[in-house]
Amino acid sequence: EVQLVESGGGLVQPGGSLRLSCAASGFTFNTYWMSWVRQAPGKGLEWVANIKQDGTEKYYVDSVKGRFTISRDNAKNSLYLQMNSLRAEDTAVYYCARDHYCSGGVCYTLYYDYWGQGTLVTVSS
Amino acid sequence: DIQMTQSPSSLSASVGDRVTITCQASQDISSYLNWYQQKPGKAPKLLIYGASNLETGVPSRFSGSGSGTDFTFTISSLQPEDIATYYCQQYTNLPPFTFGPGTKVDIK
Numbered sequence: 717e718v719q720l721v722e723s724g725g726g727l728v729q730p731g732g733s734l735r736l737s738c739a740a741s742g743f744t745f746n747t748y749w750m751s752w753v754r755q756a757p758g759k760g761l762e763w764v765a766n767i768k769q770d771g772t773e774k775y776y777v778d779s780v781k782g783r784f785t786i787s788r789d790n791a792k793n794s795l796y797l798q799m800n801s802l803r804a805e806d807t808a809v810y811y812c813a814r815d816h817y818c819s820g821g822v823c824y825t826l827y828y829d830y831w832g833q834g835t836l837v838t839v840s841s
Numbered sequence: 842d843i844q845m846t847q848s849p850s851s852l853s854a855s856v857g858d859r860v861t862i863t864c865q866a867s868q869d870i871s872s873y874l875n876w877y878q879q880k881p882g883k884a885p886k887l888l889i890y891g892a893s894n895l896e897t898g899v900p901s902r903f904s905g906s907g908s909g910t911d912f913t914f915t916i917s918s919l920q921p922e923d924i925a926t927y928y929c930q931q932y933t934n935l936p937p938f939t940f941g942p943g944t945k946v947d948i949k
Contacts, residue, residue, distance in 0.1 A: 760940055760942050761877075763930075763937050763939065766936065776936075778937075811884055825890075826891070827930070827932060828887060831884035834884055
């Protein structure tokens with residue numbers, strides 16, 4: 717059974733930092749891209765970042781570029797999101813999601829079929 | 842960046858009604874369009890991928906169609922357990938992989 721379990725959320729002051737983790741199990745982690753998606757209270761879904769299987773490619777939404785860093789440890793089947801210079805508008809539930817995989821130059825599963833339960837990040841003084 | 846719009850933003854329908862939600866992309870996304878269901882306090886759930894493909898285990902009353910810039914999501918016979926917010930998402934080659942603003946569905 718595929719499982720994604722986020723941790724690391726909490727209350728942080730504006731300008732502070734937080735590191736989110738996502739522990740993956742039930743699938744071959746190092747064959748999939750992985751993503752972070754967030755949802756501000758009462759708002760819609762926003763894609764935040766994703767990372768290639770081997771960590772060599774990373775993409776971010778403009779609003780977090782230069783402040784957030786996505787990374788992964790395939791030996792530990794774990795995904796991370798380092799969040800620095802946090803702002804009130806970063807307050808949200810952060811979900812990790814299984815992204816696509818590519819094989820032989822063709823990419824498959826261009827959707828998020830598995831999601832974690834989410835972890836709440838609150839940026840407030 | 843590709844922008845996604847959805848309509849309506851909310852709707853109220855009776856059990857057994859046919860419900861239709863539309864999603865429009867700001868540019869051609871071929872069939873790279875997914876639909877998710879989200880219930881309060883829960884993570885989103887994939888229902889439809891590639892515009893019209895039903896995810897395994899999802900009831901057949903859910904369906905999707907469209908290509909290019911215009912897409913439709915349909916619940917053929919609304920059930921009480923379908924009360925949720927529905928999001929479309931474009932997933933073309935380049936990020937950001939934007940979501941629509943969502944459509945909240947409830948029972949009349």
